Amino acid sequence: MKIKGWKEIMPGGLVTEPGSSVTYETGTWRSSRPTIDKERCTHCLLCWVFCPDGSIVVRDSKVVGIDLKHCKGCGICANECPRHAITMVDEIKARVEEGLS
């Protein structure tokens, strides 16, 4: 996500486009991230219910992943999962493994 300069933004923090919360990435300061063990997941969707940020991506009633652009790494999903299918891993380590660091 490119951060705009101060001359490129709307005065007063005015938002003129609808749905900008989708394009604006708020998960950049996460210190740990959830990873899903797809073998254990039964798609009960409790994680989707509890996620305060709507970051559990569900398609056709199935959990298909985490929206890491918006997930803050709070760990509620991992705490609530009855199958212990979600593990919180260190964000820096995850990024290094992804080659993003």
Place this chain on the structure above:
Amino acid sequence: MSNVIQQVKGKVVALEGDYAIAEALRQINPDVMAAYPITPQTEIVQKFSEFYAEGVVDTEFVPVESEHAALSTCVGASAAGARAMTATCGAGLALMWEILWCASGLRLPIVMAVVNRSLSAPLNILTDQTDEMATRDAGWVQLYAESHQEAYDNIIQAVRIAEHPDVMLPTMCGMAGFVLGHALGQLELLPDEAVRKFVHIYHPHYSLLDTDCPVTFGAFDHWDYFFPHKRQQWEGLNNALRVIPEIGEEFGRLTGRYYGLVEPYMLDDAEVAIVIIGSAAGATRVAIDEMRAEGIKVGMLKVRCYRPFPADAIAEALQGRKAVAVLDRTSCMGGEGSPLFTEICSALYNRNIAMKIISYTYGLGGYDTIPEEFCQVYRNLLQIAQGGKIEPIHRFLSLPERGES
């Protein structure tokens, strides 16, 4: 040429300062006025509510439960696209504190009259500028009036300054409580039509009620954009240094009364000078006239605009003076002198202008200050100019340690 402004002749009247402000508000005829009464501003709200009751204004008048609510109402109204105005003073301004930042941060051109009053305790309702100067960093444009005429003229110009597309910031207009607010003074009221033409109709670029272009005001700004938005705001406030004299010039062509950021009086050949804000500039003029009659070269620089700080204009005006006293009517405790003084020192230092400069605190809580006391300041300055002792740098004007029997 369409930009030629015909000078108009107004009506000369005697009014209390608060009523003069109320007349300006009536003529501006804002869309929304939200205010809570507080001495010595009450008469503005009282008079305006009469105008509202008599149907002479189209304004939506919102009587609120507090000053916090008054300014919050103006913020909502202004975001909705209305020209919103309010008035307050002292403790009322203090209660608006949080919302002052909301108004400027959202770039809402609200105009507010501030009838300057001290801040308690001890309980005091009389005038000093502690209330308004304490809001220095709130991001508002700040103008101060010396006279009834200036108080009236400033409010009208403030509408144009605040709404200028390069500024878009709220503007407060200070006027001494009681000394101007409750005292009768002579001033010229412009014809209603001239004021309405001068302030013209407000067309906001964005507003909440514009359904063709829906927008969000007041969204959360994270670490990434809060600072850039403050940088923009800084730019808008600094632009007012250019816009205020432009509007003052246009107002001058309409009325014959020209306004800038600062106003010198007998300063050109003055050896020593007083820098002052607000109504006490009147007593300083009297002191200058008395001393000039004796052939003593003294002068004054009146600061009309305190925010944004007109550093260039002040430094240029003071250059060449041998000694200067900066008089502040605010209790900025524990500082190296008072706020106008420290900022002027900074302006001079950064421009390599060296001079002897001292700070006076005067007139807190309505403490009377008469021309003879300003004469004494000038006499002190003349001694300093001739090599006399400059200490103490920060002084309290005419405040004896022990009373005389």
